[in-house]
Amino acid sequence: MKRYSIMILVGLLALSIIVSGCGNKGASNTGANDNEKGKPAEISIASWNLQADALEEAAEKFNKSQSEVKVNVRRVSNSYDSIVPALTAGIGAPDIVAVQMRDFANFMGKFPDQFVDLSDELMPRKDEFSDAGWGASTKDGKIYAIPVDIAPTAVYYRKDYFEEAGINPDNLTTWDKFMKAGKKLQSKLDGVKMTTFSLTSNETYDFWQMIANQLGGRFYDEQGKIDFTNEANIKAMKLVKELKEKDLVVDSPSWNDRVRAVVNGETATIVYPIWWAGTVKTQAADQAGKWGIMPLPAFTEGGPNQANLGGSVFAVTTQSEHPEAAWKFLKYLLLTEEGQKIQMDYGLFPAWKPFYKSESFATVDKYFGFSLAKRFSELATDIPAMKFGEHFYDVSRPLETAFGQILNGKKDIKEAFKDAEKAASKASGLPVSK
């Protein structure tokens, strides 16, 4: 008889392990009162790449400066694959998550109950942030995320190559001139092409978006209907195609290929936002002083030449046990000069405008030989707002397919964009604009 009861005991034990595994959340909730016992409230913040680097430095300084809150940085991939399951399951998410601005509306649509309403803190300070930072943070008049960085775009160019080929960057005011100069440069320099972006992977999208943004391109019309076939979008694609057909591009399907093309000196320019500066500095340290920055060429003399690519927001999750502690850290990070300076050092251009007047903003960058922030702030005065919407993913995927078909020569631009409109409409449930 004794034997059987032991067996039952073992069975129950196994069961209790499984059950207790599921019920972990309830147990850890009691930790909310740690503060009173003098233990700091621990919060975690999830981000990737350069931003995670910046956060690690900021967290260290913040943790030392006070004893109430302890911040841990969680490194994740930029495809959110460790964040999404946690938000889906409603358990295990960090206190603060970084989300790309263009994805946040999608997050709000799918996880409406997962983010803390920050309106009380942020509404009175809304004007302190650049307009470009408010692309996706609000829903139904409430603010759910704080703008972190925006990403004004420029052309990074090799000064030494331009000099050798006799090109004056100040004269490259239109894309036509840019392409002519490219031909000239390629005839003088062996093994170098004028620029680089992806011609064969879905990352062609990024280059196209910068050009379309510059022209005021859009995904939806005023009524919120899908509109890919507007003039700006098509004009931007024509340029992408022309650059390819004139053989001015080193094909760089992935990020690593782009870094390699730059490090190996195979490209004379690269069109990218301010955050590229951080990568160039670390990956091509021996090219210090060789890179200059000029505004994007326009389509017509004096035409619009500003664009944004990227930028991110931070949101506090409702799963957080210490939302006030999370906010305390965000305040230090994003609403003080000290915190913003750390971000700036890593090439993240703040969305918080008071920082633009600070001294550190004008600090000359050792690698480039001029103040990056200053130069880029001149390129962030009039960036056309781009609305990404709740269905951005459903909208961008068909466009990526269309770009492939166009660059393959399988379809012409109009036809491919029309088909993409239909596909995007089907995936998102939004009608196509007439």
Place this chain on the structure above:
Amino acid sequence: MKDFFRKNMKNISPYLFIAPFFMLFIVFFLYPIFYSLVLSFSKWTSGGLEFVGIQNYLYLLTDPVFWKSLLNTGQILVIQVPIMLLLACVVAVLINSKHTKYKALFRLGFFVPVIIDLVTYSLVFSLMFNERYGIINQFLTSIGMKGIPWFSNGIWAKVMIAIAMTWRWTGYNSIIILSGLQSIPGTIYEAATIDGANKIDTFFKITIPMLKPVLLFCMILSTIGTLQLFTEPYMLTKGGPNNETLTAIYYIYDRAFGSFKFGLASAGAYIVTTIIGILSYIQLKVSDGGEI
């Protein structure tokens, strides 16, 4: 009363022993299987589920990109699996040969790719196949040939994926086939040799037919594995160029974790499972269940 209790407890003990497995099975298999079935008929947000009928299935069956992903998977399946299994047979026969020394070493060598970390191996492959700096294209250009557009041409990208998969799984299959080979009685070969059959004859007329049940097993496993292909395209090509290496599972992953359409993704998973079921059934039927 006591006897009754004792008798029944005796019957219950085996169930208790397997209970832990079944509890895990219920939590990690049965529940997800049924929940995803429910999901596949719904639209999901973190707020709850909304029943939408067969809308998800209709969407998938009329989405050209989903068909493209199935076609890609099919193409890789038809080309890669037979080549890999043939290679695996050859490797197994060579290892099994009387003249081969250090058999354990060879067995290990061919099996090692299976246990290497997926990410590491994909990284190495992406470096080797890189169009401009990779060792393969460097070699080709050094002997005067043109570099192969592994990443920018759809056909070559598929070939690269197939090569990567073949490298990883050939050894695994050859170990299974090797165990099959060792169960073929040597007397049959002796008899054939006396009748004047050469090595090639015995391979095709004795070895292959005798291996039928083992080969069927390998074939079904490889078919299932290939239909679930995800890691290689995810790590190497990101489904590119232009969706040419987008596989069915990659498509499903993309919908689930890219646009959070978990309902759609679940429906896709059920479609793929159905295809796997049908293909396995056909393979079993055509080969008479592996009877020799």
